[in-house]
């Protein structure tokens with residue numbers, strides 16, 4: 001008999017035993033990968049995980065990641081969905097679908113009018129009410145790798161690895177203003193900052209800052225995700241496009257001892273292509289062109305939204321449902337797909 005309920009606080013290891021059956025890219029064991037979302041994400045709570053149990057054994061799970069997203073100029077409570085897994089022998093009988101519906105009801109009851117997930121199985125989630133919210137990604141390549149393609153100014157820009165002790169307060173301020181202009185990004189409180197710092201890498205990352213008079217004016221983070229070099233987040237002061245472009249150029253430059261390289265992805269291959277969210281930053285785009293970084297947009301179909309409470313979403317975004325406006329039309333008005341972006345440092 002299948003029993004559906006939320007996780008008990010004592011069952012963290014049982015949850016990780018279940019998730020250990022998930023075969024993941026980038027060399028992760030399921031248990032190790034998902035332990036990060038249990039132990040390193042302060043928003044984790046047993047009541048956020050819906051599980052199905054058969055014969056005293058967990059067979060399926062779904063996790064809610066409580067977040068707030070910038071939508072229509074407001075911080076809207078959103079239920080992120082992740083860690084969706086069913087043991088192979090229990091699949092195709094509606095277990096995960098049932099858990100997702102229970103999680104959707106729980107999110108609605110807890111005041112989250114919207115849910116977001118990142119999917120590869122679009123039909124599966126589509127049947128359950130999540131709608132694809134197609135955005136784009138930016139492919140970055142150095143036009144002449146290894147050549148002297150830098151701006152002369154770059155030589156004088158001081159940069160180094162991020163140091164949380166002295167940089168975090170400034171980076172948080174830059175993030176709030178720079179990311180604050182981007183629609184659909186996570187509004188980070190202390191807990192979300194901790195989660196983004198601890199889980200933004202995979203597990204390694206390159207987190208670099210550019211400084212003026214010793215104070216950060218731009219930053220960029222990169223990690224290898226599914227074998228690709230991904231710019232997981234970046235930001236800058238209003239007059240620091242040059243500095244940010246220099247950091248991005250550095251990230252695309254192969255190096256002798258490369259902490260992000262792998263045996264099957266040596267530095268030259270790894271750094272030949274970077275993947276970023278849409279830049280939405282004309283000055284950065286211009287500064288990258290100056291550095292002979294080519295930019296191409298490709299479609300990114302992974303994000304899916306489900307409106308759980310249309311009047312609640314409208315109210316949280318400081319508006320009202322228009323006459324005849326349905327949930328999908330409301331979300332399109334508040335968060336046009338062409339404007340949507342999400343830092344992968346906030347992924348779940």
Ligand SMILES: CC(C)(COP(=O)(O)OP(=O)(O)OC[C@H]1O[C@@H](n2cnc3c(N)ncnc32)[C@H](O)[C@@H]1OP(=O)(O)O)[C@@H](O)C(=O)NCCC(=O)NCCS
Pocket residue numbers: 022060084085086087090091092093094095096097098118119120121123124125
């Ligand atoms: C994706 C996953 C969680 C689905 O779990 P599940 O418990 O099998 O899910 P469901 O049974 O609710 O639905 C699975 C399929 O069975 C179908 N189904 C549901 N009830 C059914 C029933 N009673 N009889 C036959 N089929 C049924 C669903 O329509 C669905 O079809 P689809 O694959 O064509 O979309 C599972 O395959 C899994 O763990 N995969 C590996 C991890 C993963 O990929 N997670 C999702 C990341 S985006």
